[in-house]
Amino acid sequence: MKKEIQLTIDGNTIQVPEGTTILKAAESIGIKIPTICYHDYCTANALCRICVVEIEGSRTLIPSCVAKVSSDMQVKTKSERVIKSRKTILEMLVSSIDLSESPEILNMIDEYEANPSRFPDAERREHAVIDDNPMFIRDYEKCILCWRCVQVCAEDAQYTFAINFSGRGYETQINTFYEKPLPETSCVFCGQCIGVCPTGALKPKREWLLQDGYQPEEIMLLTRTQRKKKTKSSARPSSGGSHE
Amino acid sequence: MVKFDLKPLSDSLLDFIPEGRSALLPALHAAQQLYGYIPEEAAHLIADSLKVPLADIYGVIDFYTLFFREPVGETVIHVCNDPACALAGSDTIMKVVNQKYMFNDSVENFRPQITIERAPCLGLCESAPAMLVQGKPAIGKNITNWEELITGGGSPPQPIVSGDIEFLTANCKNEHVTNLEVYVQGGGYSSLQYALSIPPAEIINQVKSSGLVGRGGAAFPTGVKWEGAARETDETKYVVCNGDEAEPGTFKDRILLEKDPHRILEGMIISAYAIGAKKGYFYIRGEYLIAYERIIQAIDDAKSANYLGKNILGTEFSFEIEVRRGAGAYICGEETALFESIEGKRGFPRVKPPFPTVSGLFGKPTVINNVETLANIPLILSIGVEAYRSIGTEKSPGPKLFCVSGDVQRPGLYEVPFGVSLHHLILDLAGGMKEGSTFHAALIGGAAGAFAGEDHLNVMLSFEDLRSHGLPLGSGVITVFDESRDMIDICHRLAHFFADESCGKCYPCQIGTKRQYEILSRINQNRIDPEDQQRLIDLAETMTDTSLCGLGQTAGSAIVSAMKLWPHLFKPQTVV
Ligand SMILES: Cc1cc2nc3c(=O)[nH]c(=O)nc-3n(C[C@H](O)[C@H](O)[C@H](O)COP(=O)(O)O)c2cc1C
Ligand code: SF4
Ligand code: SF4
Ligand code: FES
Numbered sequence: 001m002k003k004e005i006q007l008t009i010d011g012n013t014i015q016v017p018e019g020t021t022i023l024k025a026a027e028s029i030g031i032k033i034p035t036i037c038y039h040d041y042c043t044a045n046a047l048c049r050i051c052v053v054e055i056e057g058s059r060t061l062i063p064s065c066v067a068k069v070s071s072d073m074q075v076k077t078k079s080e081r082v083i084k085s086r087k088t089i090l091e092m093l094v095s096s097i098d099l100s101e102s103p104e105i106l107n108m109i110d111e112y113e114a115n116p117s118r119f120p121d122a123e124r125r126e127h128a129v130i131d132d133n134p135m136f137i138r139d140y141e142k143c144i145l146c147w148r149c150v151q152v153c154a155e156d157a158q159y160t161f162a163i164n165f166s167g168r169g170y171e172t173q174i175n176t177f178y179e180k181p182l183p184e185t186s187c188v189f190c191g192q193c194i195g196v197c198p199t200g201a202l203k204p205k206r207e208w209l210l211q212d213g214y215q216p217e218e219i220m221l222l223t224r225t226q227r228k229k230k231t232k233s234s235a236r237p238s239s240g241g242s243h244e
Numbered sequence: 245m246v247k248f249d250l251k252p253l254s255d256s257l258l259d260f261i262p263e264g265r266s267a268l269l270p271a272l273h274a275a276q277q278l279y280g281y282i283p284e285e286a287a288h289l290i291a292d293s294l295k296v297p298l299a300d301i302y303g304v305i306d307f308y309t310l311f312f313r314e315p316v317g318e319t320v321i322h323v324c325n326d327p328a329c330a331l332a333g334s335d336t337i338m339k340v341v342n343q344k345y346m347f348n349d350s351v352e353n354f355r356p357q358i359t360i361e362r363a364p365c366l367g368l369c370e371s372a373p374a375m376l377v378q379g380k381p382a383i384g385k386n387i388t389n390w391e392e393l394i395t396g397g398g399s400p401p402q403p404i405v406s407g408d409i410e411f412l413t414a415n416c417k418n419e420h421v422t423n424l425e426v427y428v429q430g431g432g433y434s435s436l437q438y439a440l441s442i443p444p445a446e447i448i449n450q451v452k453s454s455g456l457v458g459r460g461g462a463a464f465p466t467g468v469k470w471e472g473a474a475r476e477t478d479e480t481k482y483v484v485c486n487g488d489e490a491e492p493g494t495f496k497d498r499i500l501l502e503k504d505p506h507r508i509l510e511g512m513i514i515s516a517y518a519i520g521a522k523k524g525y526f527y528i529r530g531e532y533l534i535a536y537e538r539i540i541q542a543i544d545d546a547k548s549a550n551y552l553g554k555n556i557l558g559t560e561f562s563f564e565i566e567v568r569r570g571a572g573a574y575i576c577g578e579e580t581a582l583f584e585s586i587e588g589k590r591g592f593p594r595v596k597p598p599f600p601t602v603s604g605l606f607g608k609p610t611v612i613n614n615v616e617t618l619a620n621i622p623l624i625l626s627i628g629v630e631a632y633r634s635i636g637t638e639k640s641p642g643p644k645l646f647c648v649s650g651d652v653q654r655p656g657l658y659e660v661p662f663g664v665s666l667h668h669l670i671l672d673l674a675g676g677m678k679e680g681s682t683f684h685a686a687l688i689g690g691a692a693g694a695f696a697g698e699d700h701l702n703v704m705l706s707f708e709d710l711r712s713h714g715l716p717l718g719s720g721v722i723t724v725f726d727e728s729r730d731m732i733d734i735c736h737r738l739a740h741f742f743a744d745e746s747c748g749k750c751y752p753c754q755i756g757t758k759r760q761y762e763i764l765s766r767i768n769q770n771r772i773d774p775e776d777q778q779r780l781i782d783l784a785e786t787m788t789d790t791s792l793c794g795l796g797q798t799a800g801s802a803i804v805s806a807m808k809l810w811p812h813l814f815k816p817q818t819v820v
Contacts, residue, residue: 045749046595047792048750048751049750052789052790060788060790060791060797061789061790063595063792066595081789084785084786085786085790088752088786089751089752089790092752092755092786093755096758118779119762119763120773121762121766122759145754161298162299164299164303166302166303168307168747168748169746169747169748170743170746170748170754170755170757170758171748172748172754175302175303175306176302178302185298186297
């Protein structure tokens, strides 16, 4: 039996087993702390900082997804400081990335009344869609750098190590060895990364083609090479179906 | 495609194979040494030899700015662009270098062979404007002879080392490195001898009582840190010396390493004995090639004299040190990012806790100390706690090194007891302001610090007095500006520095430093939006409150302090 720890969250005094994260402790009494990068089955790296909470006596705010409870901790999950930080982080995110397929983040933006045009002249992270294999596309304009794909491809699941990072800071991007097309890497097309990607940055080819206005029959008609070479709004077969 | 002769690389990799991934940075340095950059084929070979996934290798190469993944010129020139060098005209140097490179006929032959890089602070601020030519320092002022510059001629700058006292810097005033013989003649390694004759706990007690706190910026009590690691029962423990000095305006550790390497080694060996470590790592900033070579030499010499190695000075205690060269990443000065770097990874800081004394390098209990911190250790043991505490103030005991640069007569390294005034340091020791200029401001603590105005000249340089004035001591940087200086330009450069050096791990810093830089660029071009002040404040507050590590937490602090001192500079100018 693990030791029980007593702490107070938003005025509620509770007991949880030692080693519990603040996030899970709050969840146990129905207090939902927002998360973006956190995923139950991936290593938590505390990247997004949207889950921060205020802890009495602490100089900075604390990421609840990784911070463990301790005795007599006084936690505030919705203090003014917390709300303001979350709002500013959301404003930063939306100024950088195409969040059109991240409904959860869009909801948070509404909830925290974050201003999508808070940062005028902000350079957005713009990348061309990478369409280099028949299985899925990589659209890094939508990537929020949650690291999940890198981690499931590595020690969190697959031990394939096909992807990692390039650049650093704002220029960071998920990338392959010398930016090679996926088929030239160790990628085994297991699809784990697509499964954990929260933003539509990684997407099965079929879904992507459907979104682009293709009919399922049309996709079947495309040859493998055509499917591979296709880029958005180009190489679209005419309605007559004469594929040259 | 060029074919490479990979034989020399595979030969040199033989030595690295037993170390596995931890030898990745040394292996990449070796490859770049051979080919001028890191060709894909070389990266592939290294990956196979050290058993590192290919994608990871690329991630590492692309993280560190000193590694090139594409061919570069035979001669690589780095021109510093940070505040101290900017004041001394680095923009002009950059232009001159580029012009010579582009247009000078006699240089036409060199043309394809030169690569010019805009660099962050090179730690040569006392000799500003600074450049590195093939990794070796050169003074921009002496750029008249172009061929000599390119062929690496000219001698490295001789720094001014002075002050009120010389407990730490006595050996740094020589033109040459203080070698083992000279160091021992001056009493060197006698503290080690003494330390080995008393129990480790007694050493820790003395270090604790001395009141020594870390000189790397965080000011954590050194003895308490050692005690924490000593308490751990793990068989394997490490000590690490942090010689990654990259805070803009700092050059103290470089001078200590270049001039008096044995003092730092002695401190490190004592720390290893105190906590029970058998192995240490010495991490030296990639740009500090001379310091790197001198430390390697010093380690060899110390080994032959049995101050290092097996059964040191006939005792049971054995200890060895491995040296690691960084590769261009300010963030690797952060202790956990530095561990990642030694482990052959991208320099991403880790989430804390766990703290290094519990789980540090390779997951083992680790003590990491700054170069200057370690330089204090032999001193404490040789003069004793009481004498040590008589230097400085009650709450900030000991000697302190300050790096003074910018618009003063004598930029240099100054050793003083804690508690002297800023006025004394700038106007007495550093010779006052340059001819015909008056003091306007000083940046205290480097890019991560804060600006002090004229009202602050009487502040005492001690932790307690600075703190009460809202100023950080940081690592002891003081960059001085006269009244003619464009403070917005300086803030713009600081913002550029952080945007360039953010590792990109956590969102507030990854995006916030970029947005902060964009706003400062706008202000610098006099296109100020009325909302910009509030945007800067919100960005700084959010970065400070939520960033994962100290880089993001301090990325807005100097700019916020400038907004407090000179609010009008950040408001739209009313056109007259
Ligand atoms: C962004 C960043 C950069 C740092 N750079 C350095 C550095 O170059 N040298 C250093 O000694 N400490 C640096 N530190 C502080 C280290 O994390 C650590 O506190 C220090 O090495 C501990 O040694 P000390 O206790 O002797 O100061 C840096 C911290 C941060 C957050
Ligand atoms: S591609 Fe998707 S899973 Fe991978 S880091 Fe980006 S958002 Fe996360
Ligand atoms: S604060 Fe900046 S440097 Fe530190 S982990 Fe976050 S992104 Fe990296
Ligand atoms: S959910 Fe905790 S930092 Fe992202």
